Amino acid sequence: MSGQDVRRAQQTENFSSLQRFYMRTFETFLEMCALFKMNRDEDGSSPDDPTLNMELLYAVHDALKTLYRTIQKLIVRLLDQVITSLDAMTNRLYASDEVRAMFMLIQNPVFAAQSSYTIFAHLLRQMVNLPSTDHQLLVTWFKILEVEKLRMMVRHLQQFITIRQFPPADKSLPPLSKSRWWIPMATKTLALINAANNASNPPLLDYSEFYNSALDHVDLMQDYFNWQSPQRPGQFAYCQYPFILSIVAKRIILTKDSEQQMILTARRSLVAKVARHQAPQIDIFFLNIHIRRSHLVSDSLNEDLLSQIASKQKDLKKKLKVSFVGEPGLDMGGLTKEWFLLLIRQIFHPDYGMFVYHPNSRCYWFSTDQEGNLREYNLIGVLMGLAVYNSIILDLHFPSVCYRKLLSPPVVPPSDSTRVGVVKSPTMEDLAEIMPDVSRGLAELLAYEGNVEEDMCLTFQCAKCCVPQVSLEEYGQVKTYKLREEGENVTVTNESREEYVDLYLNWILNAAIYEQFRAFYLGFHSVCASNALIMLRPEEVEMLVCGSPTLDLNELRKVTEYDGYKADDVIIIDFWEVLQSLSDELKKKFLLFATGSDRVPVGGMGEMTFKITRVTNKPDNLPEAHTCFNQLVLPNYSTQEILRQKLIIAISNAEGFGLE
Template identity: 55%
Template sequence: MLQRDPSKDYKTADDSGIHVEYVNAVYDTLMKAPNEVPKEVLKAVINSLLKDRKNKDHRLWPHTKDDLRAYLILLQNPQFSTLSTYVIFAHLLRQVAALSDHDHHFLVHWIKLLERDRFKGILERLHNFIACRLFPPKPEDLPPLAKCSWWIPCATKVMALLNAANNLAQPPLVAHTDFYNSTLDHLDLMAEYYAWQNPSSHAGFSFCQYPFILSIAAKRSVLQKDSEQQMIIQARKSLVAKVQRRQLPDVGMLFLNLTIRRAHIVSDSLNEVARKQHDLKKKLKVVFAGEPGLDMGGLTKEWFLLLLRKIFHQDYGMFTYDKRAGVHWFSLTPCENYQEFNLVGVLMGLAVYNSINLDVRFPTVCYRKLLSPAVVPFNNPRATVGIVSVTLDDLKILMPDTARGLQDLLEYDGDVEDDFGLTFEVSQAEFGQMKAAALKPGGENLSVTNDNREEYVSLYCEWVMNRAVYQQFAAFYHGFHSVCASNALIVSLGFIGCHPLDRTLCCM
């Protein structure tokens, strides 16, 4: 049952060697069998797990590949869908979670080869297991939570293996949203967040360690409440500082107050943000010069709308917009001053921080770049930021027409060098003139051929999403993190895919 060919030694991560059709047939038959048969199977599972438990140091025990195959087969057991099997299921999850990193590596690569339905079956059973352990329909049917506090951490760690496998699979076996567990929306998420932020005083497990399992609503809640807490802290600091200087406190000191002239909205915004760097984490309030009225939220939203409409207009030259993709990207043209890109980063940060809806969409690679690194390098303004690995799939989201042309180049059956006449360079507008940029040293003299076209496509993607926009994005990155320097952001952006921050900006 374990191997398709018992005489063959399967030792690679590329093939588990499991006789998949046979395993599937056994489980399908098991679910239709009389009650006595499933009970006997569960007894066999218990004996197997108890045998494994005899070794005290489970992690260090050298597992054979047959052991790992057995774990993978047991995880697919559909019997673990029922509450009565959860005690056995929990012990299986505990042993899988405790495997070494080396063993996890093999399991992840084998899991990504599962059929979609089998993969979804494991995922659904894990979701139900976590939900029922947190909120049991009949508490008396399960052991007291205090005696099995390890159940949920082990299940979540195994789910992390599935998430890693799903990210490796091309295409992914399931949508990233299938990993969301909406049951967690009913937990005290801020308690989870604070426990994660303060491991010394709250030792143990937190769902914030595994952001892929948190829904968009959960992530947004953590981000919003964390922002509110930071606003209170900043306001309190200002108040204490005033009192210590024996000055009379005023209400205005509790806010980030921006006074803007409509006719000079970009320059005034730049100056105000630069002048009030230390107040960026206070609650935002905007006043238009010469106009009466209190900002109850409407003026702030109008300021965002007018400023972003100006900055993101293609005639302004800072960003491009692809109508087919529906996303903005940084202009590939170098400029003399990157302050305005820093301002846009601050604006995006203020929008997230103040829970303001902005109708601006960036491609997913932008959010990966914002986490590279997730924490701004301390006292090193020249540290490299925003550089990530990119592929043609990323370019398809950003520039679908350009990506289609590159895909055609890769699939072309004729002579690429003669028929396309390309070299390893690209043309770009720079201060009103077209200039060539080499994709690699000496690229202007290197022809693109059938043999090196994959390298050309890879370098082109690297140029569009990293090299050509490095200064622009670095300014944007530092502006954003000057406001949103928080672990809550890591929770919100903590997975690759359709980013919740994008939805936070567009759907608040």
């Protein structure tokens, strides 16, 4: 069959020849394998290649998508017969032909139709029940598929899960009592495809393409408890397969888990007060921090707070409440946001010396000269954990390898002797995120065709001055580190250069900062001690900490509420036109002014709440903001130009002013 045959049938509306072809092709597993196998008599299989005529398989499936529904219905009936008769066929198939047939069938486009779901479910169950050796074959074979074919399979499975989870009102699906197993089978099949995707370098699909956003609306906490419950081993839960849960769903689980821990901790404090016959005060429900704005870092990192963290870690589970000494204002969230923003800005300043800024990569990395400040690194980890725990978005610029280290492992091991925060087998791509020029130099070393020993004169030691972008002011003097025993006396040769590069990568990303990062890791996990972290990818932790990188004002406009104004009022139209015309930097300043953070929350601006309120008796005032409620108070200015001037003045001078 060819594309020409399909076009001829469509033009003449005579599908008899195509019907005969498809009836023969999908009549039995034997016929399928005979048609598509490169060698129909092959017994067994290659682990890396299904040895199928993939070009023909793609052509047959692509043709199905363009044919009339009558042909598709015929295929569904045939597939029903072939799948239900598989058990009787098994003894007549060559070795690995069963898994080959399933590999071909799951790519069939007819499974996009809801009418095929009962048959699709039985195919998925048979695929899931294959032995592990066949699952390994499927994983390696999925890696060779064209990207669009893999994407189509993922979409079919996600749609199947969604429709079974939220069935249509017409009761066209079997009752849930008879088809509850559909979702586990589809999810487990999707797990095989996800494993293949993760094993590909680079991945064929972005990890977010495996998200099923419809699941944001199921009872996520019940699913999480089912996953955690030791009384129900083996019970299916989406949390077992976290790749399918969106970052929004994971944020919901982490936030609600944090809230429940906060409530539990506050309740224990109340019971303890009552047991001691003490009058409870509202402050026992909060982790209260009092800060002088002029001594922001010293007050935040003082010994009292360090001691509190060391001795009363349970208090970290309380809701954070910040007050600035000498300033009025009740913290309903806005002051906490401002405290985090200002504190992070100062801690990461080069003069503070704990983190080194690398301008070529525009990110920070841990200083190798700060072994003495481990308690402060621990506290900074606590602050980062508190931000996640209290749903505060931070303006941090760590490379992605930092978040991999934070999840290595995702739960703190019980033994203090177990190494934590160590990334396994660091790569030059990891180093390039921090020091791209050093990474390029190492790549050139590996690719050098001359005599490395004579031409480069390298030894197995690492000098700090050889790492570009590290200032002399920080290090003070040139220091060298042995990458191996007696490294200063061991020259790098063509044969040993790979060992040198591996040791160099490990030194920069692990060994040189091990104690600093360990303290940071333990601080973070002292707050975020939740099994929900097991479900997160490093990229998702970064998004929870730093928010979404996409600033889409159109999404914000869609969710905006108005108090005293209407969406079609002239000033509101002018406001959005002015906001859209601002530079990206000013747009971030507006977001900071109105919400207390210049970062977009997880899920994008469409997940935010935002209100514009009218004030009538202050036509000459600047706009005001109530950051605790994401509320902008906007006077009814007479012209767009006045609105522009007033808005820019307000958002450019927001720090410590209007952040109520």
